[in-house]
Amino acid sequence: MCRVLSPLLAGIVLACFATGEGAAPARAQSLPTAAENLTPGDLDSEHLFGFAEGSDLGVPGEVELEWETSGRLGKRLGRFLAVDSGLALKMPLTGDFRLAPGVTFNASDIGEPARTTGGFNGGFLETRLRLLDRRAAPFGLTLSIVPAYGTVDGGTGMPARSFGTDVALLADRELIPGTLVAAVNLGFAFSTTQAAGLDERILGSGLEAAAALAYQVRPGLFVGAEARYARTYEGLALDRLAGQAVYLGPTLYTTLSPQAWASFTWSFQVAGRASGEPGPLDLSSFDRHQMRLRVGYNF
Numbered sequence: 061m062c063r064v065l066s067p068l069l070a071g072i073v074l075a076c077f078a079t080g081e082g083a084a085p086a087r088a089q090s091l092p093t094a095a096e097n098l099t100p101g102d103l104d105s106e107h108l109f110g111f112a113e114g115s116d117l118g119v120p121g122e123v124e125l126e127w128e129t130s131g132r133l134g135k136r137l138g139r140f141l142a143v144d145s146g147l148a149l150k151m152p153l154t155g156d157f158r159l160a161p162g163v164t165f166n167a168s169d170i171g172e173p174a175r176t177t178g179g180f181n182g183g184f185l186e187t188r189l190r191l192l193d194r195r196a197a198p199f200g201l202t203l204s205i206v207p208a209y210g211t212v213d214g215g216t217g218m219p220a221r222s223f224g225t226d227v228a229l230l231a232d233r234e235l236i237p238g239t240l241v242a243a244v245n246l247g248f249a250f251s252t253t254q255a256a257g258l259d260e261r262i263l264g265s266g267l268e269a270a271a272a273l274a275y276q277v278r279p280g281l282f283v284g285a286e287a288r289y290a291r292t293y294e295g296l297a298l299d300r301l302a303g304q305a306v307y308l309g310p311t312l313y314t315t316l317s318p319q320a321w322a323s324f325t326w327s328f329q330v331a332g333r334a335s336g337e338p339g340p341l342d343l344s345s346f347d348r349h350q351m352r353l354r355v356g357y358n359f
Contacts, residue, residue, distance in 0.1 A: 223252050
């Protein structure tokens with residue numbers, strides 16, 4: 061099922077990219093995120109989706125404070141609820157380059173009987189480089205690299221030292237200028253985790269492809285849908301397949317004021333398979349439900 065859904069999804073979105081109208085006339089982004097999405101005919105694509113992201117970076121001189129909270133619910137064995145939060149300061153240094161340092165927090169309620177933990181987790185540094193600007197090119201394309209350090213194992217909630225990096229290509233295109241936007245994300249991640257008190261390190265890596273559409277109902281309000289296909293592996297270089305999953309879900313973006321915005325998505329695992337385990341879903345490596353809420357404020 062996973063291997064059928066993923067190519068089908070990619071084909072639909074790539075067809076949208078190919079059949080959309082030509083690139084909009086060249087123009088530079090001149091307004092911060094929230095104000096841009098209130099202006100008819102203009103938009104900032106970065107946050108219009110859910111887990112997928114657009115290629116925009118903001119404007120030089122803009123400083124954006126963003127709070128992100130992701131919830132994960134449902135595993136194969138026992139009770140599982142985890143909440144991961146992050147606070148980032150996004151600073152575009154040029155029209156095509158941005159840095160965003162941040163800190164992360166974690167809370168979890170895992171096991172039978174439930175074990176509740178929470179607190180400070182670690183930090184990260186997001187780096188983004190825009191390779192193509194959709195305002196002047198057929199589509200937008202941005203490279204995102206995010207190294208991170210954590211003190212909690214996200215799968216068990218136990219203390220651990222983890223180092224990881226996410227690398228992604230973020231592509232998007234206005235299929236109907238100012239109204240309908242499509243995005244495709246391709247990502248690779250790798251990490252090493254060492255549980256507290258143990259010498260053994262767990263090495264892992266993964267791939268993810270996401271496709272999303274967002275439609276502007278009125279200035280500042282976008283609704284859409286998103287699909288993601290993920291694979292996780294043992295080893296840093298995609299050595300041994302551990303599992304795979306397909307997620308579907310709706311998305312919502314709204315501008316709260318000329319300086320503030322919010323977005324929300326709730327994704328459901330609709331297909332998957334854990335290597336060596338029965339069942340139509342992978343609830344060992346992946347979660348049954350994944351939610352994400354983002355709130356941003358521009359200075």
